[in-house]
Amino acid sequence: MDFTLTEEQEFFRQTIADTVDRMIMPKVEYIDEHPDEFPWDLWKEFTGLGYLGLRYPEEVGGMEADTTTCMLFYQELARASAGFSMAVTMNMLMGTYFLHRFGSEDIVQRLMIPAIRGEKIGVICFTEDQSGSDVGATRTSATKVDGGWVINGVKNWITDGPICDFCTVICQTDPSKGARGLDFFLIEKGMEGFSHGQILHKMGAQGPITGELIFDNVFVPEDHFLGDEVGRGVQHLTDILNEVRCMTAAQAVGIATTAMKDALEYARARKAFGHIIGDYQLIREKFARIAMNMEAAKLMVFRTAWMIDEEKAGRGPNPREEAFLTKMFATEMCMECVDEVMRIYGGNGFAREYGPQRYFRDARFLLYGGGTHEIIKDFIGGQMIKGRWQSRL
Amino acid sequence: MKVAVLAKEVPDLEAQVKVAAGGASLDVEKRKVLNFFDEIAVEAALKLKESAGAEAYAVAAGAGTGIDALRRALAMGIPGAFQIDDPALAEANPLTVARALAAFLQKEGFDLIIAGKQATDDEAGLVGPMVAELLDIPCVVGVTGLEASDSVVTVTRHTDMGVEKYEVPLPALVTAEKGLFEPRVPAVTGVMKAMKAKIDKYSLADLGVEAAPAVKVLGYQPPAKRAAIKMIPGEPAEAAAELVRLLRDEAKAL
Numbered sequence: 044m045d046f047t048l049t050e051e052q053e054f055f056r057q058t059i060a061d062t063v064d065r066m067i068m069p070k071v072e073y074i075d076e077h078p079d080e081f082p083w084d085l086w087k088e089f090t091g092l093g094y095l096g097l098r099y100p101e102e103v104g105g106m107e108a109d110t111t112t113c114m115l116f117y118q119e120l121a122r123a124s125a126g127f128s129m130a131v132t133m134n135m136l137m138g139t140y141f142l143h144r145f146g147s148e149d150i151v152q153r154l155m156i157p158a159i160r161g162e163k164i165g166v167i168c169f170t171e172d173q174s175g176s177d178v179g180a181t182r183t184s185a186t187k188v189d190g191g192w193v194i195n196g197v198k199n200w201i202t203d204g205p206i207c208d209f210c211t212v213i214c215q216t217d218p219s220k221g222a223r224g225l226d227f228f229l230i231e232k233g234m235e236g237f238s239h240g241q242i243l244h245k246m247g248a249q250g251p252i253t254g255e256l257i258f259d260n261v262f263v264p265e266d267h268f269l270g271d272e273v274g275r276g277v278q279h280l281t282d283i284l285n286e287v288r289c290m291t292a293a294q295a296v297g298i299a300t301t302a303m304k305d306a307l308e309y310a311r312a313r314k315a316f317g318h319i320i321g322d323y324q325l326i327r328e329k330f331a332r333i334a335m336n337m338e339a340a341k342l343m344v345f346r347t348a349w350m351i352d353e354e355k356a357g358r359g360p361n362p363r364e365e366a367f368l369t370k371m372f373a374t375e376m377c378m379e380c381v382d383e384v385m386r387i388y389g390g391n392g393f394a395r396e397y398g399p400q401r402y403f404r405d406a407r408f409l410l411y412g413g414g415t416h417e418i419i420k421d422f423i424g425g426q427m428i429k430g431r432w433q434s435r436l
Numbered sequence: 437m438k439v440a441v442l443a444k445e446v447p448d449l450e451a452q453v454k455v456a457a458g459g460a461s462l463d464v465e466k467r468k469v470l471n472f473f474d475e476i477a478v479e480a481a482l483k484l485k486e487s488a489g490a491e492a493y494a495v496a497a498g499a500g501t502g503i504d505a506l507r508r509a510l511a512m513g514i515p516g517a518f519q520i521d522d523p524a525l526a527e528a529n530p531l532t533v534a535r536a537l538a539a540f541l542q543k544e545g546f547d548l549i550i551a552g553k554q555a556t557d558d559e560a561g562l563v564g565p566m567v568a569e570l571l572d573i574p575c576v577v578g579v580t581g582l583e584a585s586d587s588v589v590t591v592t593r594h595t596d597m598g599v600e601k602y603e604v605p606l607p608a609l610v611t612a613e614k615g616l617f618e619p620r621v622p623a624v625t626g627v628m629k630a631m632k633a634k635i636d637k638y639s640l641a642d643l644g645v646e647a648a649p650a651v652k653v654l655g656y657q658p659p660a661k662r663a664a665i666k667m668i669p670g671e672p673a674e675a676a677a678e679l680v681r682l683l684r685d686e687a688k689a690l
Contacts, residue, residue, distance in 0.1 A: 051631035054507050057469075058630075062621045093624040106628050 046342075048111070055108075056115045060122070062092065067123040074124055075401050078249040079242070081206055082127065090161020095135040099143060103156055110286065110348040114293040118344075121297030125405035126250030128294055133202050133251070134158050136290065138165030140283050141211045141227050141269040150229065150266065154209050163208040168198040168256055175200075175411070176418040178213065178277065179222035183258060185214035191264040194228060197240065198256045205239040205254040208232050212258065213280070216273050226276035229267040236261040247404025285354075285366035288413040289347045292373030295409050296340050299380040302402040303333055306384040309391075320387070329383045337380065340373040364432045367419045374409045375416065381406045437490040437586060437606075439481045440541055441514065442551035442564065444471040445498060445505035449556060459655045468501065470508040473552025475619040476612040478509045480550050480582055483617060485513070488584065493517060493544065497536045499526035503635060510630035511622035517633065518544070522640040524647040531648040532640075534566035539643035541571065548589060549609040553578050561611070568609040576602050578613040 048056065066089055074082050098113050099105025108116075120128035142155040142165065158165040174180035183196025194214055204210065209231045217224030230237050240255030270276055307330065310321035320326050347369045353359030381402040385392035392399040410416065426432040447453065448467035456463045470478070484490040493516035494509040496502030506517040520536045541549060549568070554561035561577070568575035581592035584606075591610055592601050604610070622630070640647060666682075668675045684690040 050503075054504065054631055055627060057504070058508070058511055058622060058627050061469075065621055091623075092621060097624060106624055108628070 046345075048115075052112055052115060055112055056119065059094070059116055059119045062089075063119050063123045067120070067127060071124045071127075071401075074127060075247075075249045078244065079252070081130075081203075081252050082250055085127070086130070086161060089131070090134075093160075095131065095159040095161055097135065099139075099159060103143065103151065104159065110289070110351045111345055113286075114289060114344055114348045117290045117293040118297040118300070121294035122301045123297075124250060125294060125298050125408065126248040128297070129202055129248055129408075130251040132290060132294075133166055134161065134164060136283065137167040137287060138203075138207075138211065141167075141279070142209075142229065144279070145227075145269040145271065146229065147266045154229075154231070158208070164203050164206055166201055166203050166207045166210045168201050168204065168210050168212040170200040171196065171198055176415050178225065178280075181213055181215050181225060183212060183214045184218070185216050185226060185228055187216075188262070191262055192228060192268060194230060194236075194258040194261040194263060196258050198258075200243065200253060201256050202251045202253050204256045205242055205252045207256075210256060211269060212256075213276060216276075220274065222277050223274055226273055227269040227279070228263055229269055230258065230261055230263060234261050234263070245408065247401065247406075248408040281363070284413065285347070285351050285362055288366040288370035289344060289351060291409055291413050292340065292344045292347070292369045295373040295377035295406070296337065296344060298402055298406050298409075299333070299337055299340075299377045302377075302381050302384040302399065302406075303330070303337065305398050305402075306330070306387045310387055313389075326387060329387060333380045333383055336372075336376040340369075340376045343369040343372055360435070364423055364426060365435075367414065367423055370413050371416050371419045374406075377406045377409060437484065437488060437547045437584065438545055439484050439490045439492045440544070440546040440549045441474065441477045441481045441492065441494040441509060442537060442549065442567065443474045443478070443494045443496040443502070443505045443509050443517075444552070444555045444563075445469070445496060445501045445503075446471045446555050446557040455656045455658055459657070460653060462656055468504045470505040471552050471555045471557075473554060473556070473612055473614070474505070475508070475512075475552075476614065476616050477550040477552050478512050478514055479617040479619040480612055482513050482620070484548075484584055485515075490548075490584075491515070495520065495537060495540055495544075497521075497525055497533050497540075499523050499528075506635055507630040507633065508622070510633050511626040512620055513622070513626055517635050519635050519637045520640070520643065521637050524640055527650065527653070529648040529651045530560060530562040531566060532645070534563050534570055535645045535648065536640055536643055537563065538567050538570035539645045540638060541567070543643070547606045548584060549573075549607075550582075551609065551611045553611045553613045564609060564611040571607070571609070573607045573609055574604050575609045575611075576604060577611040579610045580613050580615045582610065582612075582616060 070085050096105035097108045097116055100107050117132060120131055139155050139158050142150055146155060154163060157163040169178060171182060185192045185194050209229060212228050212230055213225055214228055215224055216226045236259040238257045240257050242254040245253055270279060310326055311319055313320045347362055347365045350359055350362035350365055354361055385399045385403055388397060388399050391397050445468050447464050448469045451465040451467040454463045481492040485492045492514050494506055494514045495518045496505050497520035502519045506519060510517050520540055525533060551564035565575050576591050578593050579591040580594050583590045587606055589604050589608055592599055668678050
């Protein structure tokens, strides 16, 4: 096993880290303190560098980067700003995937390509009041009519939904089939009946504007059905969920990296009883435990990224369970890390002028996307009991 | 116009640096970047490429170092990059580095050479002027303004006495000071190109260069630890009186 990054991947990581430090780091406090403002200036400057095309093929202006390189990108972005990284990843993955895979040439040219240039905002819509992890309980409906479909329903917790130019929406096409009766549709800003509802005020991960999207008898033409066959929406969704979960884990590693770096600097300077607090065993124990779990999380992220590429090349299995476990472990690791970092800072950890309170608020948001951990544990445990999965290592 | 940039790979400013056991060498964390002032030089070359259609390339010299610096220059948009790689360049006399660079520049050709004012590791600022001397071309150091035509460059430099302006016939060498240009952040297309670029390598023998006698470092010492800072409380008049007392009676500075 070769655990090293290639020279090219290491160069990429160094370059994106430097870009993040120069361009995004100076603005993170402003972004956090202005939750009702999308950081448009930073968005234009950063997306102008072309990174949103990283994972797409060259024919749509992408870079065809491998999944490991993409994970390095997500990690470095989240090291600066969890919220901004979520806005970026929405446009470069979830918000554009179905358009690229199933969209007509017109949809690709008019919407998808401008989105990966940062010129349009594209989002994906799953969550409703009564359905999150239980996607089969989706109530937003798509009814077949002459020439297209009519969409009705309300989606919630949509990252950048209120400012989007288009959205990919999961809808019930056959209520009798539950999760097997779901499909994806493209809805564009300006279509009659499409509007945004209330904005959700989050406790952290500021940057994206999150809120409700309302579909009131929205007619979409036939080519806005984003699939190959009615009823296969969930199947197509599972094709990117491994990548989405691995990406979430990489973002968790990013947040934890900054939190730990800040805490080390603090522990080397802050004195108590005549010594720096870094001299005390209970503080050192915290660092050792954070480092242990962070190393494990990084290894899981990069192994899952490798498995995703192996599967795409036809050389390996679907790493569904590995992706679940990676997401769960890395985000829980991040939660523990930011909690301990706040404790290392003592009372100062509670002050807005120090970073730890922001990392603490941001880390929490990663727990929910890609499945709650209660769902993941139940699923993985079930798979093991039924003999359907065991470790491949 | 053909513009050459001298690029040096240096430790990242955040890399940890410690005096090694014995005191004769440094333990430097392996985090390497393109020298800060050389990034400005790269940007200057790119501006000339974009405004005047200049050809541009970058060259670095070191012992097993330079690739990361050159990749950064490529990522920023410099079309060509070359590495002079030779064990004799390890902790070499700056004159050896200058001889190697001058030999390469003569072979590859140039109208204008842009170097950084100094490197952030040794802060010597020697190689640029040495290269100019070896090539027998005019040299202006620390420029904060640069305009070029086919036969002449007009440069400004800020000094304590004011702003100086020079018109320098080409070929020439200038060194870039902070404020000349703000280095661009590389676009992903540049980064991917740089990741895949093949960089030609040359040894001192390839260039017909002999190493100058090495400079022997006798030792390193870390800077003296700063004494604790004493804060003087109170209203300005009181604090001033207390400060005078401390300077006179404790620091014996008055």
